[in-house]
Amino acid sequence: xxxxxxSSQANKRRYRAEKRFKFYGFVAILxxxxxxxxxxADIIRKGYPAFQQTEIKAEITxxxxxxxxxxxxxxxxxxxxxxxxxxxxxPSQVENNPDLMGNTxxxxxxxxxDVDQYVKGQPxxxxxxxxxxxxxxxxxxxxxxxxxxxxxxxxxSKMPEISxxxxxxxxxxxxxxxxxxxxxxxxxxxxxYLEEYAPDNMFTRSIEVNxxxxxxxxxILFGLLGLAVFINFFGVPRSSALAGGLxxxxxxxxxxxxxxxxxxxxxPDSIRHGALAVGASRWQMIWHHILPVSVPGILTGTILGVxxxxxxxxxxxxxxxxxxxxxxxxxxxxxxxVLPAQxxxxxxxxxxxxxxxxxxAILVLLVILLTLNAAAIWLRNRNEKKW
Amino acid sequence: MSLGNLIFIVxxxxxxxxxIAYIITTRKASMWENQNIAIHSRPYMHGWFVVVIMGIxxxxxxxIAGLLHVTGIYSVSPFILIAACIVLVASGLxxxxxxxxxxxxxxxxxxxxIKWFLVAASLVSIMTTVGIVLSILFxxxxxxxxxxxxxxIIGTSWNxxxxxxxxxxxxxxxxxxxxxxxxxxxxxTFMITFIAMCVAVPIGLFSAVxxxxxxxxxxRKIMKPLLEVLAGIPTVVxxxxxxxxxxxxxxxxxxxxxxEAAYTNALAPGMVMGIMIIxxxxxxxxxxxxxVPRSLREGSLALGTxxxxxxxxxxxxxxxxxxxxxxxxxxxRAIGETMIVVMAAGLRPNLTxxxxxxxxxxxVRIVDSLTGDQSFDSLETLSAFGLGFVLxxxxxxxxxxxxIIVRKFREKYE
Numbered sequence: 001x002x003x004x005x006x007s008s009q010a011n012k013r014r015y016r017a018e019k020r021f022k023f024y025g026f027v028a029i030l031x032x033x034x035x036x037x038x039x040x041a042d043i044i045r046k047g048y049p050a051f052q053q054t055e056i057k058a059e060i061t062x063x064x065x066x067x068x069x070x071x072x073x074x075x076x077x078x079x080x081x082x083x084x085x086x087x088x089x090x091p092s093q094v095e096n097n098p099d100l101m102g103n104t105x106x107x108x109x110x111x112x113x114d115v116d117q118y119v120k121g122q123p124x125x126x127x128x129x130x131x132x133x134x135x136x137x138x139x140x141x142x143x144x145x146x147x148x149x150x151x152x153x154x155x156x157s158k159m160p161e162i163s164x165x166x167x168x169x170x171x172x173x174x175x176x177x178x179x180x181x182x183x184x185x186x187x188x189x190x191x192x193y194l195e196e197y198a199p200d201n202m203f204t205r206s207i208e209v210n211x212x213x214x215x216x217x218x219x220i221l222f223g224l225l226g227l228a229v230f231i232n233f234f235g236v237p238r239s240s241a242l243a244g245g246l247x248x249x250x251x252x253x254x255x256x257x258x259x260x261x262x263x264x265x266x267x268p269d270s271i272r273h274g275a276l277a278v279g280a281s282r283w284q285m286i287w288h289h290i291l292p293v294s295v296p297g298i299l300t301g302t303i304l305g306v307x308x309x310x311x312x313x314x315x316x317x318x319x320x321x322x323x324x325x326x327x328x329x330x331x332x333x334x335x336x337x338v339l340p341a342q343x344x345x346x347x348x349x350x351x352x353x354x355x356x357x358x359x360x361a362i363l364v365l366l367v368i369l370l371t372l373n374a375a376a377i378w379l380r381n382r383n384e385k386k387w
Numbered sequence: 388m389s390l391g392n393l394i395f396i397v398x399x400x401x402x403x404x405x406x407i408a409y410i411i412t413t414r415k416a417s418m419w420e421n422q423n424i425a426i427h428s429r430p431y432m433h434g435w436f437v438v439v440i441m442g443i444x445x446x447x448x449x450x451i452a453g454l455l456h457v458t459g460i461y462s463v464s465p466f467i468l469i470a471a472c473i474v475l476v477a478s479g480l481x482x483x484x485x486x487x488x489x490x491x492x493x494x495x496x497x498x499x500x501i502k503w504f505l506v507a508a509s510l511v512s513i514m515t516t517v518g519i520v521l522s523i524l525f526x527x528x529x530x531x532x533x534x535x536x537x538x539x540i541i542g543t544s545w546n547x548x549x550x551x552x553x554x555x556x557x558x559x560x561x562x563x564x565x566x567x568x569x570x571x572x573x574x575x576t577f578m579i580t581f582i583a584m585c586v587a588v589p590i591g592l593f594s595a596v597x598x599x600x601x602x603x604x605x606x607r608k609i610m611k612p613l614l615e616v617l618a619g620i621p622t623v624v625x626x627x628x629x630x631x632x633x634x635x636x637x638x639x640x641x642x643x644x645x646x647e648a649a650y651t652n653a654l655a656p657g658m659v660m661g662i663m664i665i666x667x668x669x670x671x672x673x674x675x676x677x678x679v680p681r682s683l684r685e686g687s688l689a690l691g692t693x694x695x696x697x698x699x700x701x702x703x704x705x706x707x708x709x710x711x712x713x714x715x716x717x718x719x720r721a722i723g724e725t726m727i728v729v730m731a732a733g734l735r736p737n738l739t740x741x742x743x744x745x746x747x748x749x750x751v752r753i754v755d756s757l758t759g760d761q762s763f764d765s766l767e768t769l770s771a772f773g774l775g776f777v778l779x780x781x782x783x784x785x786x787x788x789x790x791i792i793v794r795k796f797r798e799k800y801e
Contacts, residue, residue, distance in 0.1 A: 014693055021695035025597025028590045032614055035662050042632050043624075190509035197502060198509075209790070211512050216716065216786045217779070218723020220750050221519055224775045227757065228522030235457045250515045257512065283498045311621025314725035314750070318757050340623040340726075347627045347730060355631065362624050373619050377612065 043366070047359030053148035053161065054116040055108040056081055056137070060090070062100040067091050074109075077137065080130065083110040085162035110150065111143065113160040113353035119143060123352055151360065155326040156342060160353035163346075165361050170328035171241060171321070171336035172310060178245025178332065179252055179309050184302055186249075187256030194257070195264040196286055215254035222251045223318030231319060239320035239335040247319055248309045255305035256298075263297020264290060296383035300376045307372040311365065313340040339365050393465045394453040397472050398446060405442045408480055409434040412487060419489050428494040436486075436493040439500050441479035445472040523779055526772030533766060534567045539773055542568020545736040547756070547767045567770055569777070571736035575746035579657045579728060580721040582742060586661025587717055591668025592710065598669070599676040600698055611670075618666035626730030629659035634731055641743055651733030651745035660727050668717045675709025675793075676702060678800055708796040712789035719785035723778060725750040749774045 058078035066073035070087040086109050094100050115134060117124040126134070137143045154164030190207075198204040226247030230236045236243045267290050275285035316322070322341045329336040337345075339361060346358040416430035428436075448471055452463045487493060531539065546566040594614065598607050634655040641648035648654070679702050687697040703710070733745030734755055753771040 014696070018693040018695040021698070022597070022601050025593045025601060028593035029597055029610060029614075031590055032594060032617060032662075032665050033610075036613065036617060039620075039628060042628065046631070186508045186511050189505050190512060193502075193505035193509045197505060207509055207513060210516050212790065213783065213786055214512055214516060216719060216782065217519065218719075218725070218750070218782055220723065220725045220753060221523065221775060221779055221782075223757075224753070224772065225515070225519045225522050228526065228772075229518050233458060234454070235459065250511075253512055253515065281494060281498055283501050307619065311619075311623070313621065313623040314729075314754065317729075317754055320758075322758065340621055343623050343627060344726070344730065347623075347630065358627055358631075362627060365621065366624065369619060369621065370616070373616075 043359050043362055046356060047361075047363045049120045049122075050151060050356040050360035051148050052120075052145040053150065054111040054119045055144060055146050056111045056115070057106060057142040057144075058082055058109045059104055059106050060109070061104045062090070062094055063102060067094055077133070078109070078142070081111050081115045081134065081137075081143075083112045083159060083161045085157060085159045086110055108144075108146070110161055113351060115143070116161055117353050119145065120356075122356075151357070155328060156324060156337070156345070157326055158324075160349075160351050160357060163354075163357060165339065165342060165364060167325050167328040168337050168339045168342035168361070169364075171244075171325065172338040174241035174329060174332060174336060175244045175248060175316075175321075175338055176306055176310060178241060179249045180302065180306060182246065182249035183252040183256055183305065184298075187253050187305075188260050188298060190253075191257045191260035191264060192286060192291075195261050196282065196290070211254050211257055215258065218314075219251060219312055220314040220318065222247055223315030225250070226315060226319045237333045237335070239323045239325075239337075240333045241329060241336045242332045243319040244316050244321045244336070244338065245332070247315050248312060251312065251315065252305040252309045255308060256301050259301025259304065260294070260298050263294040263301070266297065267293055296379055300380045303372050303376040303379070307369050307376070310338075310372070311340055311369055313338075313344055316341055317344070393468065394449045394456075397449045397469065401442050401445055401472075401476065404476060405438045408437045408441055408483070412437040412484065415484075416487065424489045426489040427492050432493040432497055433487045433491070435497045436491075437480065437483035439497060440483040440486075441476055443500070444479060445475040448472060448475060519779065523772055523775045526769055527776035530567075530766070530769035530773040534770075534773070539567050539569050540777075541570060542566060543570045543738060544568045545571055545752075547770060565766060567766075567773070569749075569774065571738040572747060572749055572752055572774065573777075574738050575653065575732070575736065576722055576748040576750075578740075578742060578746060579653050579660065579732060579748055580718060582654060582657025583660035583664055583721045583724075584714075584718065586658050587664035587668045587721075588714060590661075591665045591713075591717075592672055594665070595669040595672035595676055596698055596703075599673055600694055600702070614666045614669060617662065618670075620663070622663065622724060622726040623730070625659050625663050626656075626726040626728075629655045629727055629731035633659055637743070646743060648743035649733070649745040651731070653732060653742045653744070653746050656727045656731040657742065659731070660721055660724055663724070663727070664717045664720055667720060668713055671713035671716060672706070672710050675706045675713070675796065678709065678797070679705045680800055705800075706796075708792045712792040712796070715785045715789040715792075719782045719789075722785075723750065723782050725754060729754050749778050753778075 056078045059075040060073050061075075062073065067090060070090040071079055073090050074082050074087070111119075114124045114126050118126050118131060118134060119138070134143060150162055151164045153166055154162055155167030157163035194204065194207060198207075226243060230243050230246050231238050236246065271289050271293070272285055275289045276282075280288065316338060320335075321337055322345055323335055323337060324345070325335055325337040343358055343361050343365065346354045346361065413430045413434035416426060416428075416433040419426050420430060449468065452468050455461045455463070544566045545568055594610075598610060602610065634650050634652065637652055637655045638648045638650060641652075683701055683705055684697055687701040688694070692700070728748045728751050732751055733747050734751065735745060735747060736752075737744055737746040739746065753774050756767045756771045759767075
């Protein structure tokens with residue numbers, strides 16, 4: 001009898017359907033993973049050339065004439081190929097170091113973006129005679145690739161070959177400091193209120209609904225809020241780290257509240273009862289017994305919130321943090337830009353050489369974010385307390 | 388010296404004063420303790436009480452003065468502010484020192500103040516919502532006043548160029564012709580959202596089912612964080628990827644089958660957005676699938692069904708409300724997504740059903756009209772708030788419905 005059932009056509013079909021269903025699920029996961037691999041491979045392939053920079057061995061002559069007309073300072077062979085960013089610096093070099101006057105120095109100088117792209121085998125705007133000249137200099141060992149430290153120590157520039165992420169990185173640091181300063185204390189305090197004090201009434205429930213809603217509101221609407229309230233009403237300077245930090249801290253607040261509440265909930269009631277039973281007041285119980293054991297959870301939430309704020313772009317565009325900022329900001333009210341906004345401005349720039357810089361900035365950002373996320377996971381696993 | 392700096396100095400000046408008051412009071416209270424007088428609150432609580440009663444009123448006054456100053460409503464003269472703060476600090480100190488005594492309930496008073504601080508902190512999130520709603524509503528109303536709500540909602544032609552001229556102060560005869568019909572913009576938004584859902588829903592749902600019903604715990608433990616990585620990638624990065632890599636790919640592929648695709652086509656941002664939403668869809672569905680009681684599964688399997696049949700006929704129907712709510716949240720996420728479409732979709736509103744053509748979305752228009760050089764009062768700038776208003780209402784409705792559905796679902800099984 002049973003062998004009859006097993007051999008029936010219907011059952012075969014059922015088992016094939018079962019296999020197919022499982023296969024679909026597996027394919028779905030493979031697709032996501034495949035995309036992840038493709039994505040990282042693509043970004044790395046596009047971005048890693050930016051960590052190298054073409055340099056030219058040039059003879060620089062410092063004289064009255066060349067300070068007036070900087071291109072003449074460079075020997076003829078290299079003249080058309082060095083970066084205009086370097087040429088612009090020649091007068092100030094002499095000013096800072098008068099001994100240079102009247103001397104000729106041979107040194108490695110940053111090449112312009114077309115040469116750089118040609119040497120890296122990318123599309124460029126060079127003519128074939130220029131390409132021949134470069135090939136010749138390459139053979140002579142006068143053109144070479146070296147580590148691109150300028151990418152990390154320079155700010156943004158209209159010349160791709162000397163532009164870097166430094167000003168954006170400092171801007172990100174400023175904005176994140178402000179975000180943490182505003183959102184962590186307020187977030188932790190409201191989580192404590194909701195979890196330890198609040199009676200179960202309409203008011204409390206409306207706050208809870210509201211926090212869940214805030215967590216799901218599109219980030220760009222926070223940008224509209226920042227623009228209308230912080231900039232237009234309170235007069236916070238546009239494009240400043242302060243405007244960005246305030247906007248982002250409102251966005252990070254729900255993340256911190258939700259994770260802090262979760263870690264407060266994880267503390268068993270026996271600890272609360274024990275503290276209250278020996279005569280501690282409610283606040284003493286929270287301050288001495290509940291908070292110390294929930295610090296890792298709060299920290300995890302903070303790191304995740306920071307990671308999210310660090311990658312956020314849309315609200316910052318609306319408060320003006322996409323301006324062209326070549327210098328790192330000196331205060332919270334200076335015009336500043338952040339890494340994601342820098343990525344956005346470079347991505348919309350027309351020169352081909354910005355593509356690799358965009359991808360390289362993305363790599364830097366992704367490394368930071370993945371490190372933060374890994375730290376959060378590690379912290380959570382390490383401190384996962386079984387009560 | 389500006390008033391802002393002065394307020395900062397006042398705030399800083401209160402801190403050392405408060406510290407001195409704290410030391411004095413704590414010493415006094417410790418003295419009682421040393422004399423074996425029974426005291427109600429610990430000495431440091433007396434100290435904090437004096438700090439609170441001395442510091443908080445003057446701090447509040449200076450903060451309020453600061454806010455009034457930066458908003459330009461009223462500027463207090465620095466002299467009056469300093470005088471007021473000195474009076475408040477002095478009187479606070481006298482009252483505080485007079486009040487403390489061995490059986491004074493300092494702890495209760497201080498903790499009451501702490502509680503009010505906590506309440507104030509939780510009000511910030513409500514204020515944020517109110518702030519978002521009001522700031523968008525006010526500007527949106529001004530926009531609807533001059534354009535007309537229904538013209539905006541059902542108009543099919545979006546043509547703000549002439550508004551740009553008047554915004555730049557060069558308005559002439561044609562300025563009246565600016566059109567703000569948002570239908571093409573909504574259409575673009577829904578088209579891109581639809582494409583994103585076509586990618587995210589099947590992949591997200593199937594991976595959730597596989598992880599919940601088939602995967603070994605080990606496989607699950609490795610795969611879940613890997614899927615989460617997709618959610619942790621900033622949207623600006625996805626935007627770059629969509630614009631630089633996927634869009635040309637789509638154009639090339641369309642070319643090989645003889646179709647013409649624009650570089651700002653809707654397909655590329657839609658697909659990339661779908662990939663971004665996979666983790667949201669899969670983790671939310673995974674949660675609800677896991678919340679379906681084991682007994683339902685075991686009952687079905689005991690009848691001799693295969694896992695696939697159990698999943699399709701028992702688990703998924705039981706989890707359906709949760710999956711619908713995950714879907715709604717994903718849609719709300721896709722509608723509000725900004726950077727991917729700003730970088731990869733077009734700027735020109737285009738009413739078409741062809742996903743290979745360039746089209747624009749609500750969020751793109753918001754960013755585009757607010758990052759230009761226009762004066763804040765120009766009609767095009769205000770149009771961003773009109774669009775933001777629609778976006779807010781739409782996402783609020785989706786979020787609320789999904790919250791209600793998932794709550795009903797949980798009540799059923801818990």
